[in-house]
Amino acid sequence: MACPFCAPTDPTLSERVSQSDAASLGQWVEAQEMDGSKGAETKFAVLSHLKFPEKVKPATIHVPEFVRGQTGDLFLLLGQLDPDSESIILWERPEAITETAFQYVNQAPAPETAPAKRLPYFHRFLEFSDPLIGDDAYAEFAKAPYEAVFAARESYSREKLRKWLTSEDVLAPRRGLYGLLLGLVGNDEDAQLLKQLIDDQSDSVRLGIDGVMAGFVLLRGNDGLRYLRLKIFEDPKTPITDVHAGLTAMRFLWRSGPPDISRDIIKETVHGALDRPEAADLAIADLARWKDWSVQEELMTLYHKKDTENPLGQIATRRAIIRYLLASSLDDDAKDQPQHVEQAKQYIEEIRKSDPRGVAAAERIFGRRRLRSD
Numbered sequence: 001m002a003c004p005f006c007a008p009t010d011p012t013l014s015e016r017v018s019q020s021d022a023a024s025l026g027q028w029v030e031a032q033e034m035d036g037s038k039g040a041e042t043k044f045a046v047l048s049h050l051k052f053p054e055k056v057k058p059a060t061i062h063v064p065e066f067v068r069g070q071t072g073d074l075f076l077l078l079g080q081l082d083p084d085s086e087s088i089i090l091w092e093r094p095e096a097i098t099e100t101a102f103q104y105v106n107q108a109p110a111p112e113t114a115p116a117k118r119l120p121y122f123h124r125f126l127e128f129s130d131p132l133i134g135d136d137a138y139a140e141f142a143k144a145p146y147e148a149v150f151a152a153r154e155s156y157s158r159e160k161l162r163k164w165l166t167s168e169d170v171l172a173p174r175r176g177l178y179g180l181l182l183g184l185v186g187n188d189e190d191a192q193l194l195k196q197l198i199d200d201q202s203d204s205v206r207l208g209i210d211g212v213m214a215g216f217v218l219l220r221g222n223d224g225l226r227y228l229r230l231k232i233f234e235d236p237k238t239p240i241t242d243v244h245a246g247l248t249a250m251r252f253l254w255r256s257g258p259p260d261i262s263r264d265i266i267k268e269t270v271h272g273a274l275d276r277p278e279a280a281d282l283a284i285a286d287l288a289r290w291k292d293w294s295v296q297e298e299l300m301t302l303y304h305k306k307d308t309e310n311p312l313g314q315i316a317t318r319r320a321i322i323r324y325l326l327a328s329s330l331d332d333d334a335k336d337q338p339q340h341v342e343q344a345k346q347y348i349e350e351i352r353k354s355d356p357r358g359v360a361a362a363e364r365i366f367g368r369r370r371l372r373s374d
Contacts, residue, residue: 028069031043076095116147146252158187198213233269326362329348
């Protein structure tokens with residue numbers, strides 16, 4: 001699974017080159033706007049070909065559109081063979097590029113290379129002075145599976161990660177990735193830095209704090225989980241966006257955390273979000289996926305609790321509780337039905353008396369017949 005703490009990205013330069021039939025570095029020569037029956041065209045002098053489908057590579061490329069530029073400006077030219085004519089290349093709109101960025105693409109490991117072997121190259125260019133390069137290097141990490149990110153950890157620089165995490169010049173969403181990476185290579189001093197970032201709640205919306213939380217737990221282990229439960233999930237003053245970020249971090253740790261991080265403590269940590277009306281439905285869904293049936297009684301109390309300040313949140317929470325109980329009642333793989341199965345069936349029938357439509361709708365989602373406790 002790709003980085004859960006990274007902002008969405010466009011296709012990387014390596015991906016775009018790999019998917020193209022032609023890729024060249026062109027120098028702007030001249031451009032002609034559309035004039036009557038004469039179509040627009042821009043002429044480029046080719047400085048280098050990354051790939052080209054013909055044996056005889058052209059010295060100039062004419063793109064049938066107007067591209068504004070000045071003599072000597074550099075552009076990346078990407079094109080696809082016309083499916084109706086193998087001798088015609090359909091060019092994408094040229095993209096301004098520097099010589100450094102072109103060499104960065106030229107020297108990058110091919111997309112077919114194992115991601116764990118590609119990432120050390122791109123780590124060198126994170127936050128590079130040329131935005132095109134820095135953005136692309138970030139995109140490579142954002143798209144890489146966590147297993148590859150973990151495998152390449154020895155190539156990461158603690159000093160750079162610490163600098164980026166505290167720099168106002170770094171885009172906030174990227175701190176999620178950098179927090180995670182620091183969690184893979186850091187020490188106790190770095191854990192303290194991540195804790196300070198978690199504690200600083202001066203902004204109501206903190207993009208990337210989910211990855212910082214995950215990195216903190218990777219360094220502090222179960223003690224880190226316990227701290228997040230108190231600081232993030234159980235403190236009513238914590239902004240709800242931080243609670244959502246914490247849930248994202250818990251899902252990552254459940255799926256990809258090391259063996260010494262207790263899944264039981266992850267579940268206990270998420271229990272702390274049940275008293276937050278704006279996040280309870282998400283926490284309940286996570287507990288159901290993780291088959292934590294220990295909070296049935298607590299959820300029934302929550303179901304009957306009135307919330308006049310957040311009626312829509314109460315509806316979402318009640319729906320999540322019904323789905324949780326249905327999932328619990330169906331978790332009957334054991335020969336002798338566990339106690340949670342019978343208890344869940346009883347609670348479902350109790351709720352059915354006051355909300356038959358809600359229970360029936362949830363049952364349709366589960367694709368099962370109406371459940372009875374008898």
